[in-house]
Amino acid sequence: MFLRMIKGILFRQWKKMLMIAFTIALGASLASAMLSVMLDVGDKVNQELKTYGANITVIPKESSVLSELYEVEDSDKVGAYLKEDELGKIKTIFWAFNIVDFAPFVNADATLDDGTEVKVVGSWFDHHMELPTGEQLDAGVASMRSWWELKEGTWLDEQLLDDAENGAMIGKSLAQRLGVGSCDMIHLKGKNGECELKIVGVYDAGGEEDEQIYVLLDTAQALAGLDGSVDKIEVSALTTPDNELAEKAAKDPSSLTAAQYETWYCTAYASSICYQIQEVITDSVAAPVRQVADSEGAILEKTQLLMILITILSLIGAALGICNLVTASVMERSQEIGLMKAIGAQNSSVTLLLLTEIFITAVIGGTAGFFAGFGFAQIIGRTVFGSAISLKPMVVPIVAVLVVAVTLIGSIPAMRMLTRLRPTEVLHGR
Amino acid sequence: MSLLELKNVYKIYGDLHALDDVSLKVEKGEWVSIMGPSGSGKSTMMNIIGCMDKPSKGEVLLDGVDISKESKKNLTTIRRDKIGLIFQQFHLVNYLTALENVMLAQYYHSMPDEKEALEALERVGLADRAKHLPSQLSGGEQQRVCVARALINYPEIILADEPTGNLDEANEEIVVDLFHKLHTEGTTLIVVTHDPEVAEVAQRTLVLRSGKLSKEVVNENFTGKIHFDS
Numbered sequence: 001m002f003l004r005m006i007k008g009i010l011f012r013q014w015k016k017m018l019m020i021a022f023t024i025a026l027g028a029s030l031a032s033a034m035l036s037v038m039l040d041v042g043d044k045v046n047q048e049l050k051t052y053g054a055n056i057t058v059i060p061k062e063s064s065v066l067s068e069l070y071e072v073e074d075s076d077k078v079g080a081y082l083k084e085d086e087l088g089k090i091k092t093i094f095w096a097f098n099i100v101d102f103a104p105f106v107n108a109d110a111t112l113d114d115g116t117e118v119k120v121v122g123s124w125f126d127h128h129m130e131l132p133t134g135e136q137l138d139a140g141v142a143s144m145r146s147w148w149e150l151k152e153g154t155w156l157d158e159q160l161l162d163d164a165e166n167g168a169m170i171g172k173s174l175a176q177r178l179g180v181g182s183c184d185m186i187h188l189k190g191k192n193g194e195c196e197l198k199i200v201g202v203y204d205a206g207g208e209e210d211e212q213i214y215v216l217l218d219t220a221q222a223l224a225g226l227d228g229s230v231d232k233i234e235v236s237a238l239t240t241p242d243n244e245l246a247e248k249a250a251k252d253p254s255s256l257t258a259a260q261y262e263t264w265y266c267t268a269y270a271s272s273i274c275y276q277i278q279e280v281i282t283d284s285v286a287a288p289v290r291q292v293a294d295s296e297g298a299i300l301e302k303t304q305l306l307m308i309l310i311t312i313l314s315l316i317g318a319a320l321g322i323c324n325l326v327t328a329s330v331m332e333r334s335q336e337i338g339l340m341k342a343i344g345a346q347n348s349s350v351t352l353l354l355l356t357e358i359f360i361t362a363v364i365g366g367t368a369g370f371f372a373g374f375g376f377a378q379i380i381g382r383t384v385f386g387s388a389i390s391l392k393p394m395v396v397p398i399v400a401v402l403v404v405a406v407t408l409i410g411s412i413p414a415m416r417m418l419t420r421l422r423p424t425e426v427l428h429g430r
Numbered sequence: 431m432s433l434l435e436l437k438n439v440y441k442i443y444g445d446l447h448a449l450d451d452v453s454l455k456v457e458k459g460e461w462v463s464i465m466g467p468s469g470s471g472k473s474t475m476m477n478i479i480g481c482m483d484k485p486s487k488g489e490v491l492l493d494g495v496d497i498s499k500e501s502k503k504n505l506t507t508i509r510r511d512k513i514g515l516i517f518q519q520f521h522l523v524n525y526l527t528a529l530e531n532v533m534l535a536q537y538y539h540s541m542p543d544e545k546e547a548l549e550a551l552e553r554v555g556l557a558d559r560a561k562h563l564p565s566q567l568s569g570g571e572q573q574r575v576c577v578a579r580a581l582i583n584y585p586e587i588i589l590a591d592e593p594t595g596n597l598d599e600a601n602e603e604i605v606v607d608l609f610h611k612l613h614t615e616g617t618t619l620i621v622v623t624h625d626p627e628v629a630e631v632a633q634r635t636l637v638l639r640s641g642k643l644s645k646e647v648v649n650e651n652f653t654g655k656i657h658f659d660s
Contacts, residue, residue: 001530001533001534001536001537001542002537004526004530004533005523005526005530005534008523008525008526008530009525012524012525012563013525335519335521336521336523336524338521339517339521339523340523340534340538341506342480342482342509342515342521343509343510343515343534343535343538343539343579344506344507344509344510344511344535344538344539345506345538346503346506349538422482422483423482424477424482424483427482427517427519427521427591
């Protein structure tokens with residue numbers, strides 16, 4: 001009989017239940033959309049933040065020790081270098097897929113014809129690499145300095161320009177000071193050689209780089225006499241915000257227990273990625289750029305907090321909606337409920353009947369809402385991050401628990417009303 | 431021992447005495463009508479006899495048990511086991527068929543039995559309308575379903591509140607005939623009505639006025655059949 005009653009209300013009074021299902025679907029869709037985005041937003045935000053530069057720098061161990069001991073600001077001057085032929089190994093570490101970009105840097109001091117001393121920085125622009133793993137990678141400052149604003153000309157394209165080795169990009173301030181611009185030629189004389197370069201672009205970096213000249217790595221190496229060596233490597237990696245374990249490991253990985261070490265090593269903390277880079281680059285010290293890493297963590301936390309708040313608000317809204325609709329439904333069905341009580345139904349039986357109806361409706365609405373929410377998540381992913389949001393399995397039980405909780409909480413006032421309802425009040429109009 | 435006995439029963443709402451020192455007895459198998467104008471306390475009395483309300487003062491003995499002292503939960507159990515209710519507005523569950531409406535009373539009483547519920551509908555002449563929803567039945571048919579629902583659990587008393595209030599003469603006669611049949615089978619009937627023709631069919635008529643029992647008329651020529659004036 002119980003099932004007949006449930007069937008009766010769901011099939012013969014489906015219009016009444018439809019609005020409740022719709023409200024639950026709305027709440028569930030927002031919850032599942034926000035949760036899907038929230039659980040996937042870490043990688044997405046990290047990826048977005050990678051456009052604002054490197055978060056790990058790799059320097060020679062000797063430079064690191066000296067700069068720590070004597071607080072030497074410019075560690076490039078100590079005469080220690082990294083090996084250029086080891087650069088590809090960075091993409092062979094355990095967290096290779098999290099390394100989204102990297103570029104080597106060589107600094108060379110040069111003099112112009114008029115005697116002006118300038119700082120020349122050699123790097124990759126969009127360097128194409130065949131990795132030992134067979135993977136191919138394009139890396140360099142073109143993507144790692146994406147915030148540079150091009151004032152004149154174009155980026156130095158080392159793959160398209162035949163004479164890229166003779167090209168250079170110059171900072172806005174230096175260009176103004178020297179009175180040069182795009183397509184002008186400059187003659188540089190370095191410690192170990194000289195070259196004639198054509199300015200292909202003028203950039204505005206908004207910092208000290210505006211006083212520098214960027215050239216290809218080979219060109220700078222030739223000027224400085226540092227064939228096959230680099231001063232520094234900047235790495236852009238997707239990282240997990242640090243926690244206590246990561247901080248402890250960053251200070252001294254040997255202080256970790258075997259289990260802790262395994263957890264740390266197999267988690268994409270900036271410190272564990274640094275550690276793994278040090279393992280493949282000879283005599284190197286890799287360190288996270290704290291400001292960037294911390295900002296990423298802070299932005300990620302705030303974004304997730306915002307998502308949680310939106311989820312909570314949407315669920316409160318759904319609970320209020322359910323509360324109103326279920327209360328209205330109980331009021332509308334007060335004569336039916338009064339009759340059931342009059343013919344012998346205890347409060348528990350009637351409550352069970354109504355809760356079952358509501359829960360079946362919640363399951364239908366929740367399921368529809370979950371899929372709709374996942375659709376919303378894709379729209380958010382495509383619109384905001386330009387990529388799809390992956391379905392995290394844990395979203396399903398979380399949304400299920402939330403739907404049940406919200407439905408239950410939303411039904412409490414109606415159930416209280418139901419238990420207080422006296423048959424005499426509704427059957428005789430008193 | 432009387433099946434039902436009210437001893438100095440009062441029901442007071444603020445200053446209003448809906449029932450004012452009412453005492454009466456109903457014997458097993460008796461057919462009693464309670465008459466009176468609107469606001470005389472008929473429905474209040476029915477609620478108290480039907481275990482849906484408690485008196486403010488006095489005793490209500492049903493089958494020897496003082497129901498005025500019972501808890502709400504126990505009253506529900508007593509009502510379920512001993513009383514069959516018939517309403518003026520029928521109060522059928524609109525998403526259940528006639529058969530399911532009858533089975534609903536079985537469900538809350540003990541165990542639904544489709545065959546028995548169908549027999550109850552047969553007794554009221556509605557076996558062929560068993561699968562119809564209330565909205566597909568006439569007023570008279572709905573009231574007959576209501577009667578079938580009231581008698582399905584073999585109650586000690588059938589309490590009918592204005593059972594013919596919404597019916598035409600033809601259906602009124604059908605319902606009264608059903609009551610007569612139940613009475614001859616030994617069921618105790620208490621019918622609350624303001625219709626003298628329905629009231630006079632009973633063996634005894636109690637008249638309520640302003641919450642007091644003002645008159646008691648015994649029908650010497652009891653036949654159990656309704657006689658219309660016109």
